[in-house]
Amino acid sequence: MTLEVLGVEGIPEIEAGADLGELIAKAGTYQDGDVLVVTSKIVSKAEGRLLRAADREAAIDAESVRLVARRGPVRIVENRNGFVMAAAGVDASNTAPGTVLLLPEDPDASARALRARLQQLTGRRLAVLVTDTFGRPWRNGLTDVAIGAAGLSALEDHRGRTDGYGNTLEQTVVATADELAAAADLVKGKTSGVPVAVVRGLGHLVTAEDGEGVRPLVRPSVDDMFRLGTSEALRQAVTLRRTVRSFTAEPVDPAAVRRAVAAAVTAPAPHHTTPWRFVLLESADTRVRLLDAMLDAWRRDLRELDGWDEARIARRTARGNVLRDAPYLVVPCLVTDGAHDYPDQRRAAAEREMFTVAAGAAVQNLLVALTGEGYGSAWVSSTMFCRATVREALDLPDGWDPMGAVAVGRPAEAPRARPERGAEAFIAVR
Known part of the structure; x- marks a missing residue:
């Protein structure tokens, strides 16, 4: 032939x-x-x-029937003919500026x-x-x-x-x-x-x-074994999520963080409340102002402790460099609006714990969603030790309790391999 x-x-x-x-x-x-x-x-x-369209994204929306996957600005969608492809086939190449070809x-x-x-x-x-x-x-x-x-x-x-x-x-x-x-x-x-x-x-x-x-x-x-793949995708995202302590200088896409926050606020919460707020520190000046104020507060507190000289204080506060080196910070906050008011301390403490657990669930959603967007993250507890300082530096309401800070950015290096962790060691059956 x-x-x-x-x-x-x-x-x-x-x-x-x-x-x-x-x-x-x-x-x-x-x-x-x-x-x-x-x-x-x-x-x-x-x-x-040929369509005159200043907004290519709107043209993609019009041609799509289902979002299959998204990574930053790239969307894989299903179009009305059943084809699963990038951008629904909407093409801005080999066509005049200001137009797209469907x-x-x-x-x-x-x-x-x-x-x-x-x-x-x-x-x-x-x-x-x-x-x-x-x-x-x-x-x-x-x-x-x-x-x-x-x-x-x-x-x-x-x-x-x-x-x-x-x-x-x-x-x-x-x-x-x-x-x-x-x-x-x-x-x-x-x-x-x-x-x-x-x-x-x-x-x-x-x-x-x-x-x-x-x-x-x-x-x-x-x-189609991968049409939705929700459980597989979730397990993969959770497995890939790591604490990243070194980031590149590449800017973080604010839209990606907002999509991650949208996933975060689907977490369960007590009494049909929404006990989370996420402060996005997109300004470098704001990040520096916050971290400098926190550093001063930590130093003051540590100097009051016996045996803490300046060298030891410097080593301890250096742990916060992961926040200072990150190109983007998120400060999750807990609000307890809607919490029940109990007169006894035991029930009041349990009520607070319910809301704290809900905040942790939301932060976990945030971290997993950021992984799906291709970003690394590190959830650092530091803001919880100087909440008043954080509220003042970021001009937050009194009822917003910072629950740490999340450093976000592109990982500077591939994560090290880690052994698979099974569930059996953490299970008790009765």
């Missing part, structure tokens, strides 16, 4: 309403059994899917229409694939995949066949359309200005009927 992959050159810039089939037909010479692989950008342009509304319908037009103009038996660039789970790098197909089966089912050793194939279903898309991109490329390629030598794959399109490539939710 001889296989050729040929770029189709000479296709002009595509405008809305262009007869794309005619332009492709004129640009090349085609044979029966050719598979034409067409970049979705020119299909979208011909179909008028994917074809129905890529299979686009492939069918383009195939019919090309076969009419060339008199050849052809197949058409419409492709776009996707990232892939578990692997770096991008590749083209089929998002629309006409005239060939997107999948080739090998189950039930035997291999060269006589073994029966049990699970092998080949994504033929995606293999062709990736092969064609070797001659199309991302910056070559060649939006169409011909794959020649696989005429046996070309069918008389348009076929099912790419729908068979989209894994049904019932078969």
Whole structure:
């Protein structure tokens, strides 16, 4: 078998309403059994899917039906065609400033229409694939995949066949359309200005009927082991969460912290209250002012203790450097509005403990969510030892009790491996 992959050159810039089939037909010479692989950008342009949008994020929202994952500004979403991809395919490259290009509304319908037009103009038996660039789970790098197909089966089912050793194939279903898309991109490329390629030598794959399109490539939710993955994702985030004491100078994205706070405030709390407040120290001046005031307070307190000379005080207060070196600080605070007022000390102390536990649950949510955003963190208890000083430095209400401080930033080094910790040592069964 001889296989050729040929770029189709000479296709002009595509405008809305262009007869794309005619332009492709004129640009090349085609044979029966050719598979034409067409970049979705020119299909979208011909179909008028160019949108003037100053806010690309709003365009992504409009094209998305489900958020799958988010890391900083990068969103992996499911679009209305069921494709799971970055930014719903909304593309600001190879288009004029101030505009974005959306994917074809129905890529299979686009492939069918383009195939019919090309076969009419060339008199050849052809197949058409419409492709776009996707990232892939578990692997770096991008590749083209089929998002629309006409005239060939997107999948080739090998189950039930035997291999060269006589073994029966049990699970092998080949994504033929995606293999062709990736092969064609070797001659199309991302910056070559060649939006169409011909794959020649696989005429046996070309069918008389348009076929099912790419729908068979989209894994049904019932078969998707990673569609939600909530328990797996949670366990992974909790496992990866470490106390990070060394950070890079890279600024922290305030939006990521706010998303982490949104996760934090889902923690359980007593009496239907919301006993948490999170003070975000985004100003370097504010961080320095707070930490200097805390340092002065610690020094005053330690000097009153027997045996604490200046060298020992310096060693003790140096532990706070993790806060001073971090590019971002969060001060979680406990508020006990809604707490029941008990006359006896035992019940009053238990009531306070209930609220304190709720604050700890919220901080744990915050730390895990920050890990999911790609940030390291260190929860340091220091503000609890000088609450009045912290309230004064940050101009906080009297009822806000600081519950430590969380240093946030990109870890300066990879965390050291740690042995897996099982549950049995911490369980008592009665």
